[in-house]
Amino acid sequence: xxxxxxxxxxxxxxxxxxxxxxxxxxxxxxxxxxxxxxxxxxxxxxxxxxxxxxxxxxxxxxxxxxxxxxxxxxxxxxxxxxxxxxxxxxxxxxxxxxxxxxxxxxxxxxxxxxxxxxxxxxxxxxxxxxxxxxxxxxxxxxxxxxxxxxxxxxxxxxxxx
Ligand code: HEC
Numbered sequence: 001x002x003x004x005x006x007x008x009x010x011x012x013x014x015x016x017x018x019x020x021x022x023x024x025x026x027x028x029x030x031x032x033x034x035x036x037x038x039x040x041x042x043x044x045x046x047x048x049x050x051x052x053x054x055x056x057x058x059x060x061x062x063x064x065x066x067x068x069x070x071x072x073x074x075x076x077x078x079x080x081x082x083x084x085x086x087x088x089x090x091x092x093x094x095x096x097x098x099x100x101x102x103x104x105x106x107x108x109x110x111x112x113x114x115x116x117x118x119x120x121x122x123x124x125x126x127x128x129x130x131x132x133x134x135x136x137x138x139x140x141x142x143x144x145x146x147x148x149x150x151x152x153x154x155x156x157x158x159x160x161x
Contacts (some may be wrong), residue, residue: 026134096141113137
């Protein structure tokens, strides 16, 4: 993994203090709701499978975010059965990768979580449930490798120092 040691990784390897009580509630909720039926596995990406999105079309959300405008896999395969199938994205580092969805129409993680519960699972989340899930998702942010910028060698006679 490129970004290891997220609070979640520390938690599953035995450090029970790595996630807060709220994050643990969120983690349990994600499993209980069935988010992990698609976002499964170590990277929460269903090992790269394609799934339908939106499963349930919601008039209000459609008018606001136009999720069904693009046809997903069908645009490439030209098969009707592939319409609105998208690659299940990883949830790792998700707090850092706004905006969300294939068309980048959703600006915040909070809204993305509510959208997913509604259109994929037909569930309305309460404010607290949403906040718990968002807290858990923040616990999936790992440590990034240190980037060192290359330094150009000094050009003799040209650099001042
Ligand atoms: C039926 C399968 C399925 C279920 C269930 C599901 N998702 Fe998703 N999820 C997807 C797919 C497919 C996408 C990509 C949609 C797109 O690109 O427009 C996605 C996208 C997302 C995104 C945006 C990712 C990004 O990088 O833009 C988040 C956040 C997310 N899901 C969280 C959840 C949560 C939380 C739940 C449970 C409440 C959930 N998902 C349930 C299939 C699912």
